[in-house]
Amino acid sequence: MCSGGTKPLVGIIVQARLGSTRLPNKILKELVASQTVLSYLLSRLSTCKYADKVIVATTASSTDDPLAKWLKDNGYMFYRGSEEDCIDRFYHACKHFNTDLIVRITSDCPFIVPKIVDDMICYYVENRFEIDYLSNRQYTNLPEGLDVEIFSNKMLEDAVNNAKQQKEREHINYFFLSREHKYKIHYYTHGFGEDYSRFKLSIDTQEDLDQARCFFTKYGLPLQFSFHELIAVLTRYEQGQ
Numbered sequence: 148m149c150s151g152g153t154k155p156l157v158g159i160i161v162q163a164r165l166g167s168t169r170l171p172n173k174i175l176k177e178l179v180a181s182q183t184v185l186s187y188l189l190s191r192l193s194t195c196k197y198a199d200k201v202i203v204a205t206t207a208s209s210t211d212d213p214l215a216k217w218l219k220d221n222g223y224m225f226y227r228g229s230e231e232d233c234i235d236r237f238y239h240a241c242k243h244f245n246t247d248l249i250v251r252i253t254s255d256c257p258f259i260v261p262k263i264v265d266d267m268i269c270y271y272v273e274n275r276f277e278i279d280y281l282s283n284r285q286y287t288n289l290p291e292g293l294d295v296e297i298f299s300n301k302m303l304e305d306a307v308n309n310a311k312q313q314k315e316r317e318h319i320n321y322f323f324l325s326r327e328h329k330y331k332i333h334y335y336t337h338g339f340g341e342d343y344s345r346f347k348l349s350i351d352t353q354e355d356l357d358q359a360r361c362f363f364t365k366y367g368l369p370l371q372f373s374f375h376e377l378i379a380v381l382t383r384y385e386q387g388q
Contacts, residue, residue, distance in 0.1 A: 149197055149269040155299075157268055158200045158246030159192050160237060161185075162319070163254035164230070166210045169352050174254045175217065176356060179363045180370060184350055188257040189223060194371075195261045197268040198250060204240040206230035232316045238307040241300050248272075249303060251296040251319055257359065258292055258348040260374045267335050271297045279330040280323045286334040288341070290381065292348025295335075296320060302330065337374075346381050358384075 163185060165172050174185040182190065185203075192201045203218055203225040205211045211227070218225040226243050228236030241249055250268065252259060263283070271281045281297040283289050296319070306315070306322040315322040323330055337343075350356050362368045366380045 149272045154197070154272055155247035155275075156200075156245065157198045157248045157250060158202055158241060158244055159195065159198045159250040159252055159264070160240055160246075161188065161192070161201065161203045161252045161254050162233065162237075163203050163205045163214065164208070164211055165214050166206075166208070166230075167255075167351075170350070170356065172213075173350055173356065175214065178257055178356070178359060184257045184356070184359075185254050186221070188252070188254060188259060191257070191259055191261055191371075192252065192264070195264050195268075197265045197272075200224060200244055200246065202226060202240055202244050202246075203254075204228065204236050206236070233319050234303070234307050234310050234316050234322065237319055238303050241303060247300055249298055249300060251298075253294065253349070255350045256292045256294055256348065257350065258290075258377060259295070260293055260372075260377065262374065263289070263293060263337075264295055267295050267297055270335065274333075275299075277331060278333045280320075280332045281335055282320070282332075283335040284320070285324070286336075287344055288336045290343050290346035290348050290377075292346075294349075298323065343378060343381070346385075 163174055167173050175183050178184045178187050203223055205214050205227055207227045208230045215227060226240035228239050267281060271278055279302055284294045310316050310322045362380050366383055368380045369376060
């Protein structure tokens with residue numbers, strides 16, 4: 148269990164939409180074992196021990212009607228909001244589902260490691276008086292695509308009320324990161340002695356998706372893989388073995 152007193156209500160919010168320009172509908176494309184990129188990600192996140200809810204924040208655009216139907220048919224919690232104003236969408240999703248602490252995940256990152264999510268939640272909770280925003284995205288020794296950001300509902304409320312620039316409304320973290328004088332911003336890294344940030348695991352293109360599939364089919368990555376199992380496969384892939 149996380150120490151540090153009463154644990155806040157933690158909601159993992161997965162930011163998702165179908166309107167990708169480079170690979171449309173990518174999150175509904177099959178990844179492994181008849182699971183799509185999104186369904187595989189959600190199944191992994193469901194094993195996080197310290198998250199109370201997993202919620203998908205998608206848009207009210209008709210483009211995302213098929214996504215909303217899939218989420219409803221499969222019993223997932225979701226919220227539909229503004230397509231361009233992501234701050235507003237996140238804020239109302241959190242308000243609707245009554246969360247205190249937000250774990251932001253993007254839907255094109257199916258290789259998220261639940262233990263890293265749990266470790267970061269615990270780190271935030273245990274140090275919450277010294278941290279406002281915790282991330283492994285901007286300065287990290289983890290592979291790109293294992294991205295986790297954690298911040299409070301209070302912090303998000305500040306952003307929704309005060310973000311004025313378009314890029315602040317479009318990008319969840321821009322408002323926070325451009326105010327380092329105001330917020331206590333911390334970056335999370337692993338302690339395994341090597342920098343793995345050279346690896347890219349997010350799904351942006353067909354090539355990314357093909358590579359992701361081969362990690363399972365050619366390199367035998369287990370469906371419920373650990374961080375060390377993932378790194379072993381990435382190393383073999385890099386070496387062309």
